[in-house]
Amino acid sequence: MNQTMPSNPNRPRWLNALGLITLALFGVGAYLSLVVSPPDVNQGQLIRIMYAHVSVAWVCFLAVIASAVFGMLFLWRGRKIHDVLAVASAESALFFAGLTIIGGMTYSKPTLNTYWTWDAKLTLTALLFALLVGYFIVRGLLEDPQRRGRVSAVIGIIVLASLPFNYLAAEWFRTLHPAKSINLDGSGVQMDPTMLQVLLFNVGVAAFAFLYFLFERVRIGRIEIAREEALEAPSGSAEVVRV
Amino acid sequence: MPEFGIVLAIARKDLLQELRSRAVTVATIFFSGIVLIILAFAIGQEERVLAGAAPGVLWVALAFSGVISAAQSYQSELEETAFEQLLLYPVPRATIFLGKLLANWLYMVLLGSLMLPVSAVFFDMPLGPGWPLLLLTVLLGTLGFGLIATFYAALTANLRARESLLPVLMFPVVVPILLAAVRATGAIVQLGNFSLSLSWLQLLAGFDLVYLVVCTAIFHFVVEE
Numbered sequence: 205m206n207q208t209m210p211s212n213p214n215r216p217r218w219l220n221a222l223g224l225i226t227l228a229l230f231g232v233g234a235y236l237s238l239v240v241s242p243p244d245v246n247q248g249q250l251i252r253i254m255y256a257h258v259s260v261a262w263v264c265f266l267a268v269i270a271s272a273v274f275g276m277l278f279l280w281r282g283r284k285i286h287d288v289l290a291v292a293s294a295e296s297a298l299f300f301a302g303l304t305i306i307g308g309m310t311y312s313k314p315t316l317n318t319y320w321t322w323d324a325k326l327t328l329t330a331l332l333f334a335l336l337v338g339y340f341i342v343r344g345l346l347e348d349p350q351r352r353g354r355v356s357a358v359i360g361i362i363v364l365a366s367l368p369f370n371y372l373a374a375e376w377f378r379t380l381h382p383a384k385s386i387n388l389d390g391s392g393v394q395m396d397p398t399m400l401q402v403l404l405f406n407v408g409v410a411a412f413a414f415l416y417f418l419f420e421r422v423r424i425g426r427i428e429i430a431r432e433e434a435l436e437a438p439s440g441s442a443e444v445v446r447v
Numbered sequence: 448m449p450e451f452g453i454v455l456a457i458a459r460k461d462l463l464q465e466l467r468s469r470a471v472t473v474a475t476i477f478f479s480g481i482v483l484i485i486l487a488f489a490i491g492q493e494e495r496v497l498a499g500a501a502p503g504v505l506w507v508a509l510a511f512s513g514v515i516s517a518a519q520s521y522q523s524e525l526e527e528t529a530f531e532q533l534l535l536y537p538v539p540r541a542t543i544f545l546g547k548l549l550a551n552w553l554y555m556v557l558l559g560s561l562m563l564p565v566s567a568v569f570f571d572m573p574l575g576p577g578w579p580l581l582l583l584t585v586l587l588g589t590l591g592f593g594l595i596a597t598f599y600a601a602l603t604a605n606l607r608a609r610e611s612l613l614p615v616l617m618f619p620v621v622v623p624i625l626l627a628a629v630r631a632t633g634a635i636v637q638l639g640n641f642s643l644s645l646s647w648l649q650l651l652a653g654f655d656l657v658y659l660v661v662c663t664a665i666f667h668f669v670v671e672e
Contacts (some may be wrong), residue, residue, distance in 0.1 A: 229670075279668055334619040341615065345606045354668045355602060359616075364621050365661050369654050373623035376650070377630070 219419055233259075233409040236402045246401075250314055251399070257307035259406040261329065263414050264300035265367070267293045268332065270363035270418075275357030287353035288425030289418070290360055291343070296417045298336040300410070304329045326375035331370050335363045344387040349432060453538050457546025461520055462553065475512035479562050482508040483569055494571060501570035502632035505562055507624055510592060513555050514614050517596035520547055521604040530604070530670075540667035548597045555589035561671070567636075577635035580644055584635070587651040588628035591658065595620050598662045602669050627651045633670045 237255035244251035271293035278286035308326045309319045321324070339359045346352035465471055490497055524530035533543060563581060567574050574581060586611045598618040603609040628648045634644035 331619050331622055338616040338619065340628065342602070342606070346606070348621060351671075354671065358602070358665050358668050360659065362620060366623075369623040369650070369657075372650055373626045376646070377626055394631075434451060441598070 208397075212383050215420070215423065219416075219423065222412075222416050222419065226409070226416045229409045229412055233402075233406045235406055241399055241402045242396065247315060250311070253307065253311045255403055255406045256310050257304065259410040260300045260307060261304040261325070264297055264304050264329070266334070266411065267297035267300060267414055268336075268360075268364055268367065269341060271297055272360045273399040275360035278353050278357045282350070284349065284353070284429050285422070285426075287357070288422050288429065289348075290353075290357060292418045292421035292425060294336060294339055294356075294360060295421060296414050298333070298340070299417070300414070301329055301333040301336060305333060322374075322377070324371065324377070327374040328367070331374075331415050332363070332367070335366065339363065349429075450539065450542050453536075453542045454545045454549060456489055457533075457543055458549035458553070461547060461550035465550075465554065471516045475515050475558060476561065477585040478514045478515065479508040479558065480512055480565065483562075487569060488551050499637070501566055501572040502629045502636065504570065505548060505566040505632065506629050508562060509555065509559055509589065510618075510621065510625060512558060513551075513589070513592050513596050514617070516554055516595070517551055518559075518603075518610065518613050520597070520598070521600045534670060537625055541663045543670070544597065544601065544663060544666040547601075548593055551597050552590055552593040555593055556586060559585035564566050565667055572636050574636065575639070575642060577639065577644075580635050580641060580648075581632065583648060584628055584631045584644070584651070587648060587655055588624055590629075590640060591624040591651060591655045592621055594655065594658045594662055595624075598658075598666065598669070601666070616624070623654055624651065627654070 233255070237252050241252065241255070243249050247254075271290050274286050274290035274293060277283075278290060305326070307322075308329065312321055312323070312326070313319050339356060342359060343352060343356050346355060483504060486500070486507065487497060490500050490504075519531070524533065531582035534540070536543075540650065560582070563585065566572060595612075595617050599613055599620075603612045603616065606612060627650045631644040631651070634640045634647065
């Protein structure tokens with residue numbers, strides 16, 4: 205095993221700075237949603253869960269879209285960095301989907317007195333979680349990097365295409381059964397301006413966290429590619445491989 | 448259009464092979480029947496509950512059988528490097544996908560048309576005057592199901608653990624198909640509400656159209672070596 209390492213295995217400064225900024229913003233977001241935001245008329249203090257829950261959910265869908273777009277770029281150009289970006293987005297999407305489900309269950313226990321409702325959005329996220337797990341199962345089974353990148357890009361595109369249908373189906377499934385329908389979101393469009401600002405700030409925080417995860421994962425991905433290529437290359441020509 | 452002839456030729460090859468071996472036909476027909484019986488036992492013996500569950504049971508049986516038939520359509524290609532030879536033909540890869548899809552779809556439509564009266568008898572489900580709409584539901588539902596099944600079967604064909612992987616990958620994608628098909632069937636046979644079933648049929652048609660385009664467009668990335 206030769207010791208080929210990329211020129212800079214350490215985390216660059218700007219990435220550390222981004223991480224610290226994200227952490228600081230997270231603190232501000234927590235302060236805004238726990239202290240500054242007024243309690244909700246209907247849900248009282250429980251509304252504070254919503255800030256965390258809704259923001260991770262939105263960023264989760266953003267990450268799914270990003271993964272499919274990077275996958276398409278990989279299919280089009282065949283550059284490994286796009287595959288790394290697609291995986292990085294998919295991993296974040298899986299993480300945020302998990303957080304969304306946990307947040308949704310936490311939210312629905314005190315408001316609806318049950319951990320699981322077949323609410324459209326919660327069902328959609330559960331399906332999305334299953335789809336993303338499938339993405340990583342297949343990825344783990346493929347050895348050849350090119351084929352692995354292609355197949356995962358294809359699955360990423362299918363996952364993105366499935367979102368509107370899953371949403372429609374889950375939504376209609378609910379609305380066609382008025383007996384069961386309990387309006388989960390007391391928020392909706394008519395929202396207090398302070399609350400809306402706090403929510404949007406928290407969405408921004410989650411987006412920053414996504415960006416940080418993305419860049420950090422890409423950094424690791426570059427090291428992985430360099431290592432894979434170093435192992436493939438004949439031992440005589442062991443050079444630093446730039447990606 | 449020469450491509451259309453190629454699609455037909457590939458579908459004909461698959462159907463002819465099935466007609467001669469009857470491997471999938473026997474297995475899936477009995478498997479669907481067994482699923483009907485098992486679910487009937489699981490649901491209980493109350494007539495009203497059984498009749499209410501009938502559309503769901505019918506589509507679960509069709510879905511499970513569809514996985515078997517789609518997996519088999521690539522399983523047989525793996526022997527004697529048949530699939531590699533199929534890929535050597537100077538035709539767009541999408542025609543291979545469409546040919547296999549056509550064969551799988553026709554097969555599932557036949558299975559669905561057979562299971563419809565069988566479940567009607569088992570679960571006391573009146574087919575009634577809405578049978579043309581029911582047939583349309585079977586046509587659209589099995590097309591969407593066949594699309595995803597054929598696509599993912601190609602994707603998993605040369606992976607380890609493909610038998611367990613195919614349902615894990617495809618069922619989350621076909622959930623809207625199953626849901627819409629079950630609701631449409633229920634609206635037709637239980638509520639007699641044809642206009643309600645039409646909105647579900649629209650969802651099915653939209654799903655079919657979008658995935659027909661998407662899967663055809665990206666299929667060649669799946670089989671490319």
